[in-house]
Amino acid sequence: xxxxxxxxxxxxxxxxxxxxxxxxxxxxxxxxxxxxxxxxxxxxxxxxxxxxxxxxxxxxxxxxxxxxxxxxxxxxxxxxxxxxxxxxxxxxxxxxxxxxxxxxxxxxxxxxxxxxxxxxxxxxxxxxxxxxxxxxxxxxxxxxxxxxxxxxxxxxxxxxxxxxxxxxxxxxxxxxxxxxxxxxxxxxxxxxxxxxxxxxxxxxxxxxxxxxxxxxxxxxxxxxxxxxxxxxxxxxxxxxxxxxxxxxxxxxxxxxxxxxxxxxxxxxxxxxxxxxxxxxxxxxxxxxxxxxxxxxxxxxxxxxxxxxxxxxxxxxxxxxxxxxxxxxxxxxxxxxxxxxxxxxxxxxxxxxxxxxxxxxxxxxxxxxxxxxxxxxxxxxx
Numbered sequence: 001x002x003x004x005x006x007x008x009x010x011x012x013x014x015x016x017x018x019x020x021x022x023x024x025x026x027x028x029x030x031x032x033x034x035x036x037x038x039x040x041x042x043x044x045x046x047x048x049x050x051x052x053x054x055x056x057x058x059x060x061x062x063x064x065x066x067x068x069x070x071x072x073x074x075x076x077x078x079x080x081x082x083x084x085x086x087x088x089x090x091x092x093x094x095x096x097x098x099x100x101x102x103x104x105x106x107x108x109x110x111x112x113x114x115x116x117x118x119x120x121x122x123x124x125x126x127x128x129x130x131x132x133x134x135x136x137x138x139x140x141x142x143x144x145x146x147x148x149x150x151x152x153x154x155x156x157x158x159x160x161x162x163x164x165x166x167x168x169x170x171x172x173x174x175x176x177x178x179x180x181x182x183x184x185x186x187x188x189x190x191x192x193x194x195x196x197x198x199x200x201x202x203x204x205x206x207x208x209x210x211x212x213x214x215x216x217x218x219x220x221x222x223x224x225x226x227x228x229x230x231x232x233x234x235x236x237x238x239x240x241x242x243x244x245x246x247x248x249x250x251x252x253x254x255x256x257x258x259x260x261x262x263x264x265x266x267x268x269x270x271x272x273x274x275x276x277x278x279x280x281x282x283x284x285x286x287x288x289x290x291x292x293x294x295x296x297x298x299x300x301x302x303x304x305x306x307x308x309x310x311x312x313x314x315x316x317x318x319x320x321x322x323x324x325x326x327x328x329x330x331x332x333x334x335x336x337x338x339x340x341x342x343x344x345x346x347x348x349x350x351x352x353x354x355x356x357x358x359x360x361x362x363x364x365x366x367x368x369x370x371x372x373x374x375x376x377x378x379x380x381x
Contacts, residue, residue, distance in 0.1 A: 027287035036079035058255035099250035120277035125266030127154035156259030170227030174240035324355035
């Protein structure tokens with residue numbers, strides 16, 4: 001059993017609240033990157049370097065360089081991942097950009113994942129994306145690893161309709177080989193601009209039965225998904241879309257998705273914007289319920305406190321769980337309750353074994369020194 005939970009997200013000093021859609025419908029925050037530091041945390045992320053066009057005849061050279069991939073202020077006090085597309089000549093390409101992934105570092109199976117993203121004006125040619133692929137990519141390749149595209153802008157249909165700021169899609173891809181590629185994609189023309197200089201939250205809810213994607217659930221909690229696909233046992237995608245996935249962010253330029261293959265037709269990078277535009281990611285969060293079908297492999301605990309759990313602090317000390325044990329800051333009595341309020345375990349000391357507790361989400365109430373009460377929520381796997 002391993003820890004993978006948090007009670008409350010860290011308070012951020014950024015101008016934009018970093019609360020996301022929150023711990024709704026039984027989901028508990030288990031990992032997040034708030035991008036509030038001074039550089040990208042490479043215990044969590046890989047910076048890609050390639051000029052292969054992403055298999056889609058894209059025009060950019062993805063490069064490891066601060067001009068293209070950085071963490072910093074968006075100009076409004078928000079710490080962000082910043083991916084920047086630049087029209088420039090670089091090693092035979094006529095533009096550069098940034099792409100990162102968490103492969104082999106941060107991966108999970110099932111849950112709720114979301115990111116707050118401020119998009120550039122995609123106009124004609126920019127292709128920003130927030131997506132996932134199976135963490136077995138290196139072993140089985142694409143599309144056998146499975147792919148879930150949570151948000152993509154820049155499609156040629158939006159360009160043709162003049163709705164580039166509102167037309168976007170979600171998609172899933174799977175299959176045994178490049179010549180056996182299966183997919184299901186759905187698009188929406190949103191009722192308001194999503195390229196308005198503000199952050200918008202893109203959320204994917206993924207479980208044993210379906211994948212569903214939403215935009216701005218924090219503002220519109222009753223909105224219907226812009227993408228939904230059944231992936232229950234017996235369906236074609238079952239073997240491909242039920243495994244630990246890693247997260248990707250990128251800002252592509254041109255390619256088959258946009259229908260643009262000539263740098264001179266990329267109107268999004270122009271003299272007015274200095275031939276450069278950026279995509280800002282304020283945070284990415286992963287939530288889970290603690291059910292048996294879920295799993296997670298986090299090489300880094302994320303912005304959750306050093307223990308991987310941020311306690312509800314009532315007195316300034318933590319109660320946390322790791323490897324089958326509760327840890328108290330001083331000698332005390334700990335009671336463990338399930339989400340129905342039933343006491344399932346109790347012990348005394350500073351290290352208390354609860355190794356026999358089945359997987360799930362629990363609330364720990366610890367009495368320290370007779371007059372201090374500390375509480376925290378944990379996920380046991």
